[in-house]
Amino acid sequence: MDKKFSGNKPLLFQLSAMAPHAPVQRVISVEESIFQKNQDQAKKNREFFDRRGMKVFNVMSSPGSGKTALLAKILPRLMGRHPLCAVIGDQETSLDADRLQKAGVPSLQINTHSACHLDADRVARALAKIDARGVCGGAGGTDLGGGGADGAASGGGGADGAASGGRARETTDLGSAAHADLQGIEWLFIENVGNLVCPAVFDLGESFKIALLSVTEGEEKPLKYPVLFQDADLIVISKSDLLPYLDFDRQLLLKNVRVQNKKAPLVFCSVKSGEGLDELMGQLEDLNSANISTTKNHAFLERETLTMEKP
Amino acid sequence: MHELSLALDLVERALIIAQREKVQQVRGINVLIGPDSGVDPEAFAFAFPEAAHDTLLAKTELRIQRGTGREFQFQSMVVEDV
Ligand SMILES: Nc1nc2c(ncn2[C@@H]2O[C@H](COP(=O)(O)OP(=O)(O)OP(=O)(O)O)[C@@H](O)[C@H]2O)c(=O)[nH]1
Ligand SMILES: [Mg+2]
Numbered sequence: 001m002d003k004k005f006s007g008n009k010p011l012l013f014q015l016s017a018m019a020p021h022a023p024v025q026r027v028i029s030v031e032e033s034i035f036q037k038n039q040d041q042a043k044k045n046r047e048f049f050d051r052r053g054m055k056v057f058n059v060m061s062s063p064g065s066g067k068t069a070l071l072a073k074i075l076p077r078l079m080g081r082h083p084l085c086a087v088i089g090d091q092e093t094s095l096d097a098d099r100l101q102k103a104g105v106p107s108l109q110i111n112t113h114s115a116c117h118l119d120a121d122r123v124a125r126a127l128a129k130i131d132a133r134g135v136c137g138g139a140g141g142t143d144l145g146g147g148g149a150d151g152a153a154s155g156g157g158g159a160d161g162a163a164s165g166g167r168a169r170e171t172t173d174l175g176s177a178a179h180a181d182l183q184g185i186e187w188l189f190i191e192n193v194g195n196l197v198c199p200a201v202f203d204l205g206e207s208f209k210i211a212l213l214s215v216t217e218g219e220e221k222p223l224k225y226p227v228l229f230q231d232a233d234l235i236v237i238s239k240s241d242l243l244p245y246l247d248f249d250r251q252l253l254l255k256n257v258r259v260q261n262k263k264a265p266l267v268f269c270s271v272k273s274g275e276g277l278d279e280l281m282g283q284l285e286d287l288n289s290a291n292i293s294t295t296k297n298h299a300f301l302e303r304e305t306l307t308m309e310k311p
Numbered sequence: 312m313h314e315l316s317l318a319l320d321l322v323e324r325a326l327i328i329a330q331r332e333k334v335q336q337v338r339g340i341n342v343l344i345g346p347d348s349g350v351d352p353e354a355f356a357f358a359f360p361e362a363a364h365d366t367l368l369a370k371t372e373l374r375i376q377r378g379t380g381r382e383f384q385f386q387s388m389v390v391e392d393v
Contacts, residue, residue: 023391028332030324030385034342034350037320117313198313201349227349 038202041120041171045205048127048174049188055288056188058204060228061212062221063194066238066271068096070212071189072103073271074281079105082288084187085136087126089118091193106136117198120205123190124172131181187288196221200228208233208287211264215239215246219253222260229260234267234283241270314354318362321385329367334390337371341386345378352377 033039049056059067071086078084085106088096097109110126112118130136190206192199211232213221216239222229229235235257250268257266265283269276321342329337344352352375359373376386 023335025338025389025391027387027389028328028334029387030328031387032324032385034317034321034324034383034385036385037324115313115316119316197349201313227347230347 035201035203037171038120041124042203042205044171044174045120045124045127048124048179049205049207052179052182052185054182054185054188055208056190056204056206057208057210057284057287058190058192058199058206059210059212060192060196060199060232061194061214061238062196062217065194065212065214065217067191067194067212068099069271070236070238070269070280071191072099072105074277074284075100075105075189076103078187078281078284082186083136083184084189085130085182085185086189086191087123087130088191089122089193091115096191108133108135112193116193116195117202118190118192118204119202121172123204124174127174127179127182128172131179134181136181136185196225196228200225200231210234210236212236212238215242215248219249219256222253222256226260229257232261232264233287235261235264236280237266237268239270239272240268240275241273312354312358314350315358315361317350317383318355318358321359322362322366322368324385325368325371325388326366328388329390332390332392334392336391337368337388338391339372339374339389340368341374341376341388343376343378343382343384343386345380345382347381348378348383349381350383 045056059071061067068088075084075086085108086097086100087108087110088100089110089112090096091112091114093111094109097107100107108126108130110118110122112122190204209228209232211228211234213235215237237253254266257264265286267276267280267283269280271277321340325337325340342355344350344355356373356375360369363369363371371388378384
């Protein structure tokens, strides 16, 4: 890439210099974020969640850090206080939604096929699907345990293909449907596709981002994969029961995390020993009552919207 | 490779603008990518022709300017009118 290139003019001049009698060229100034399409849908999602007073947690980590294991452990314990459900993103299979269903958590699987991340539109369509399938049992917050442990509600991986495979041309309007099935739901957990890179840059309209890192992945990950850790509202170091078998340097990890993120609480926990789970649930309650949305990601996007009118 | 889906979004947006402005040719598209955007410029440059394939942008030149922070911006397009 040409580092000396700056602005639009050089390209224009260059082209007209090469072909002086060519058709008239002009520059259309656009000045908008390329994230804008996702951002438009994320905004709709956020408005939808805000209208309903729902808090949404976007859980991200590399594959196998223990997202599903953790959710299957803590969500059943949180359900009594906060009616909740979960949406799980994986490229293929409904294995993880099935695990959560089995733990009694109303869950919907989304399959992204080739995509390595969830985006705001996939989440919007998942919300419609929750409603269509009655994932939460039309509960109004009363019958959440019976969200269909038979697996019907979690949906086969293949069944989602048609809806999630194609790219939507317009943003999905969440205002039109009644979404009765989500009535009374306070918390939505979204388990993103296992990946430390791609999910971090797609705003889903969530209230909070949770980053997981398992102790076996090494202390340097926050330095190598900065964006996810920079934007996290809560950082979970998972599989702490394995620490005795590793040369893991807690202080070094803490230092590396703080290079990227000064504020987010950090919790060591294990679904095997149970360490840190109470603390983690306490942190979720704190986020819930703190009532501030993650906006770091959007601040730089909002100003780049000069040409937003649609034709 | 989230760059491909972002390149598809860019192409979709550029085609909407091209249609609205009734342009005949899109010579170039200028984008700005910062080092902290979470988008890899090389991967994006690689994905763009794939996303533009079989569209009005198939022969469009993608010019990537490096930013300094989190920029990931569709700055402008150089077009020829009907
Ligand atoms: N020792 C130990 N193993 C764990 C812990 N949490 C998860 N695991 C194991 O780690 C493996 C991966 O866990 P998952 O919950 O499937 O991880 P995930 O992040 O949901 O994975 P993907 O959805 O594929 O990205 C499983 O074999 C779990 O049993 C833990 O706290 N301690
Ligand atoms: Mg999982």
